[in-house]
Amino acid sequence: MKTLVILAHPDLEKSHANRMFAEKLKEHPEIDMHLLYRTYPAWQIDVSKEQELLLNNDRIVFQFPFYWYSCPPLLKKWLDDVLTFGWAYGPGGNKLKGKEFIVAVTTGSSEKSYQAGGGNFFTADEYLLPFRGAVLECGGIFLPPFIAYEATFHDDATLEKEAENYIAYIEAPASVLTH
Ligand SMILES: Cc1cc2nc3c(=O)[nH]c(=O)nc-3n(C[C@H](O)[C@H](O)[C@H](O)COP(=O)(O)O)c2cc1C
Structure with a gap:
């Protein structure tokens, strides 16, 4: 199973949580990491290269x-540019069929706030429905998201532990994640 992490953080230097996750990922050469904002500072996405990676x-x-209950904008552009008609979906668009997808998110708000009646009104799963829809439209398998709640407020030791949980999660077989 070859795993690719596409990391979309607009300012990884200033990041706390995603940078810790990226540092830990570097200790796992079996996982490839693709830093979207570093690769495309001018936002000119090389579609064939990205499709090849997939x-x-x-x-x-x-x-x-x-960010505002969704992903930073370069990842949205990446989805728009890379998941093309006739390649990812539509007639003959079956290149992602059977591939597994995981959305891994860090939040500022607490898990408790992500529920009906909570400060964020809806669950994180509900906010991530557009990703699920896109994956299903492409014939992919949408595995349960990994959500690191309140990552903004964690100290280094807690984040390090969370990073380890994250890596164990994305390396787990689908059968374990969907039990
Ligand atoms: C523009 C912007 C929008 C944000 N929107 C949300 C949000 O909708 N929900 C939330 O829980 N946190 C939100 N946050 C907090 C970030 O998710 C949080 O700071 C980030 O996950 C921490 O990761 P980092 O240290 O890698 O930057 C937002 C932060 C910024 C800068």
């Missing part, structure tokens, strides 16, 4: 900080 991996992880 073809070469079995599991794709979208890792990002939650």
